[in-house]
Amino acid sequence: MNKQQILNECIVIFDKYLQVSLKESMKLTLQDLFSKAEVAGSNQEEQELFNLYRQLKIGAKDFSIQLREKIKAMPEFISAEVNKSDSKMSLSLVEDEELSISLALTQLDSTLEVMSHAELYTLEKRMNVLFGNEKIDKTNMPFSPASIVWLFSHAFKSIGFDVKVKTLIIDFIIKEFGKNINDAYHDINEVFIAAGILPNIQPEVIKPRNKKSEAVDHDNQVEQSESDDEQQNDGSDSGQRNGNTGSQSNRNHHQQSGSHANAGQNTPQESYGIEDNSGYQQRQYDPESKRLVESIFNLLSPSHGSAVGHQQGGGQSGGGQSGGGQSGGGSFNNTPSGAPVQNIPDNDFDQALAQIAKESGIVATSKNIHNLKEMLADQVRNNTGNFYPELSPKQNKTLDLMGLVYDEIENDETIDTHIRSSFNAINVPLLRTAINDESFFIDSGHPARKFMELLVESSQKWHGTNVIKQIHQYSDTAAKSFDGTTSSFVKALDELSDYLKVTNTRAERAEQKWVSAAQGKEKMDVTKAEVESHLNEILEGCDIKFVKDIIHHVWRDSLTLTLLREGKDSEQWAKKIQSAKTIAQIGNKNQFMNLTGPEKLSAMHHLDQTMDELGFSKRDRISTKDNIHTCLGWQEIGEDEAKKEAPKLKKVLSIDEAVKSEKIETANKKIEEIRELNDEENAMKERVVNLPYGTMFDFIINQQNDVLRRKLSWVSTMSESVLFVDLVGRHPHKMKLQRLAIDLCRKNIIRVELPEGGYFKNALNKIIGRLKSMAA
Template sequence: MNKSSSVSFIGDRNSRPSRLDNARSAEALKICNIVVRDMHALLQGMFDGIDDSFFELANNARNNNEQNRFFEAMRDIRIKRKNIENDFKSSIEAQFSLEQVLTPSSKLNAPVEPKGFESLSLVQNDDLEEEVAISSMATKAQANFQGPLLQFHTRICNLYGCENNEDANLPLGLKDVIESFTSACEVLEIELKERLIVFKQFDRYVLSNLGPVLDEANKTLIRLGIMPSLKAPRTKQGSKTASSPHDKSTHASEDTTAKQQNTTNVLPQLQNLLANIRNNLGPQALSADYNPGLPTQYVSTQDLISLLSAIQDIAPSTNNSADPKVINIHQQLKAQLSQGSDQPTTQPKFKQIDEDLINLVSMLFEFILEDYNLAAPIQVLISRLQIPILKVVIKDNSFFSSSKHPARKLLNSLAKAGIGWNETQNKGDAHYQAIFDTVQNILDNFTGDIQLFEKLYEEFSAFVKKEEKKSKIVEQRTKESEIGQIKSRQAQKCVEDKLDSLLDSSQISIPDLVLETIRGGWSRVMFLAYLKDEEEHQWEHSCKTAENLIWCLQPFEKPKDRQYWIAIAPKVLKELKSGLEEVSYNTADLDQALVEIRSTLTNTFKQNSFNLSHNIVPPVNEENEPKAETAIERQQASIDSSLNKYIEQIEQIEVGTWFEFTNNDSKQRCKLSAVINDADSYIFVNRMGLKSCEKTKTDLANDLKRKHTIVLEQGLLIDRAMNALTSSLSQKASTL
């Protein structure tokens, strides 16, 4: 080997470098620093989210023990957070070391020798649950990021001089990333439930957002010249994308854009409709001041643009009011052309294509100003773009045919961003200010270069994505909090309904002590059982205990009832004591209360036995007799049937749809954030992700019926405007 070479090899058989040359070492260090930086940022966001999650869980806890457990977990995580972050960071850095990369994965993951049946029995259920959670996280992340991860590993393999990916132990392997985190978390002294919550947050905040980390790493490797021509593998149809809310919205918008790139060129159709209208109108189509005695002089396109620029200079002062209006371009052009000429010698006329474009853009902005989906202040801002858009269209009428046209994209983006803006908001609001600045930038700086619209679109889109990311985080927290509260209310209602049903079926009046114990204490046991039923399946059992307790107080109907009472009464008292102790009910006097309940049951048993042997029928509690349906209830049923069509409409509405609610004289725009069918609850949030209101399906149907609620259009503004233009002109042409 040449001694001057800075690269040495282990042997020809492996062709693996024992160390990297200076250039490659610097490149490896750079990519390592970028990945570690991005992963550390994701981990910091995760810990912030964990703090909020445990705080919400503690607030919603139903007993002191559970609340203390959550607060203790939160405290332990806060104390050890820095150590976990440092350990995780060091572990990710170690994955980029040459020794680690060149160690065959088969050696690192060597199978463990079986230890016999006795050792297998030592594996606890807790460990098994952790392993299942970790395996699930790795499988999901592998499915989500298989393509960019394969690209990254292929380039890293090339950088480190490995022969193939399979023999090397490459950094950012999903199992290695997860193991780095779980190993760092071993210092936490928390129970399994809290540990699984931490793992879930790691999946949500870190693993689900690996896409941007891998994208940045791949871009950096490409800039360093590492396999720049490597193509991304084709994703199988139907495969899932990354699960972060931000990625989902991005992919959805990309899919929508892809579908709209094949937009039909409607300009020829619109021109034909305008021509038919002109032909049908005949002389009426001419302007009132048309003078056939003067020779016609056509205004060149360039002169037309100059005239429009002159109009634009004075237009803002006349179009800044709260009641925006479409500028009468023809009138303004006539005023500009007649300046300095009292008696014109020629009849100015525009080319037919320019005339058509002036008319179509005016109609387009009439639609925008009549579009109820835009708040009035946003309409005011967008209406100021009428002349700039007209100049754009005259220069490049592909605005009508291509959804990728920069001006069209920008208009759609401005309108979409303004759909959730409420008129009650301050105009210093960031969203409003961003729209205002974009419009003002066009008015001040547009001189004919359409690329200005592309630049502003990119800047505005970046702002919107940043704001949406913030609002989605807030919305997710709002949704989780609301779902927790709704489940609690649902559990409370189910408990109350069940107890009401059991108590109403009683043939006798329940003694006060038993009634207080059921309502005040056992209801808590049932509440917790309902919330945990998916895991512990104790709801039915808790209901049966309450049912048996009430039954033990009822008169005997047949001799076998005595034997059944003797069999279940002790069990009922035992279960009653165990459940009430678990929820810490009346801890000071619980034993005395149970003694009195036992005495009440015993006395009832003696009395019922005596009545049965002497054929004495006890009086029936008439308060529990079923009531006939009232006229009001029948009327309510009739009203409900009239809401069916609105309920059907609601059932078709998707999460993410925007609504406008009218309450007295105020209007509020909200987005449907979540539908919880089990609780018949529709949760709405504002643009910032904070809860605005909550409604049942019937409430929402009533609002729609009374016109107190309007479902806002979700389609792109210009696409809707084009459809409205075509429909309006077609209708007008057919009626002439």
């Protein structure tokens, strides 16, 4: 079976599934339009909806044919583009697509990709074999969600559907084809299997480069960890015996779980991949995080003995302190003096924590950690019959550290407070992961840690928007499906990333619309300024106010449009400049005498024609023409007679309103926009000009210091204007550069400084600073 034969069979299958979904989607679109027309609020709205209904009814068959033709041509187009290009080609929307259509197609791409991930992966590998190169992936291969977007985008351009009809079809395609897309890909994969192309694909697993050295290093870590624990135990005989017992039980656990969190100085600095039982390939160890966690664990320990050494066996610590909960590093203990204690195994700890989560919610800040330890001890006591359970040093320190991390999140003003519900949902899974999988602290690619980081990053980037509330569903799903492995975090991380990717794409497209509008307006303003300079020269010596107003409010707009469309060297520009000069000379008694009759008539005719093009009413045009004739007569009489009586001019409503609005705009200028800046404000202005687009600012909007977070989208040094949009790309806010510099210096607007290098690592650094200041 050759390549073309395989593709032809795949096209038949793909076309069958897509055409069935398209037919159903157009049927549902017709029903939707008809039902909306029946309950329309006005006759005009009803008429518009029925027009859309008839438009789709008539064009449905043609659209189906157009889509089928695109499907047939798609494999050859992709093959040709990939083979002739050195860089990877990616299917995309057509360039002049409507924004709403682009957003709908983006949603189509991301939704279908999530629904068909597994089948799509195997199909991608087989396509690479078929096309004979490695440039084919899900972004450019035939039959992928990206190619479906490409099909609809180009098919829509060849059919005269309204934007509303197109978006409705896409919405229903997402639902209808989403039901069958996996079946379609499965049948297409069957064609490849029948042809003997990659019938069985196994994912690759990255293994450590040297297993022997890894095993030796691992043993060194365990021995060093046990040695550290023993050195920190209480100095009394009974304390040492209990500490050794706990150390022996912990040794067995360490050997089973591959612990690395309490590793000593012998831990190798070289990074290598690790894998947990969920099959998730984690990225690498982070030596910096490892060092920070070790420093925090040391600071959490009392000055003499281990975190629990002074409590085991009822003996007193080297510092002379008796048992009890200790803020910032001590462990919980209700053990009576002389009673035998026993460390809680991690599996019992995990079981107790899971049971507590089912019965009541847990807030994992440091002020609630002590209560959680009490609840854990009680639950273990009920489960195991161990009347004096004791948290191990690792469990104590891990809980304390997680509580401190949650403190940083709760007290960070750059984080939207609505994200707390998402963190509260995953408190228990995070605690269980931190206890059972110590690579959580030292692996920057750990899925639970990455999900935690993504929540924080999202709460900063989407501060104050409804996106934060939508995020909660992913945390809730991760918590409910948590089974002790990282698989629930892997799934939640992928789904949340996909959602944020789509949301970000929408925001960027919406933002670009406002940036383009602002740039277009600036171009218009610059052109108007250039025209204004020409008009000032033309009006020099003009004495009649009405003539000046005509030049300003008719010829200025006409010349601006001509300069934008035709350019300065065009015939239209020269003709209009000449007409403007002629009309301006009518307002000057000396220059008026030099005008010929044909010049006056030509200028008058051109003025009337221009006012008609600009949309002036017939009444205003007649009034303007009469006023010009009055001015002509006024200029023709002698100077002595002219002084006796001024000419009576008719009102031209459009010109009068334009003059009034110009006066109001001038009077309403704010002091910040017209006064000179001081040295500090000038320096701030220079910094703003050099800030990257996307920088976020908090605008204080009332006396209660409520803030609205906006994103810097565009800065123009030409017009000295700054454009902001909200975080989802809507509600543009434009202000002058001078005013922004003043408000920044006054702290009415505050730049949002987002931490670099990952929130978790920055939080660890802050925690070290807090603990050191407390110790001092």
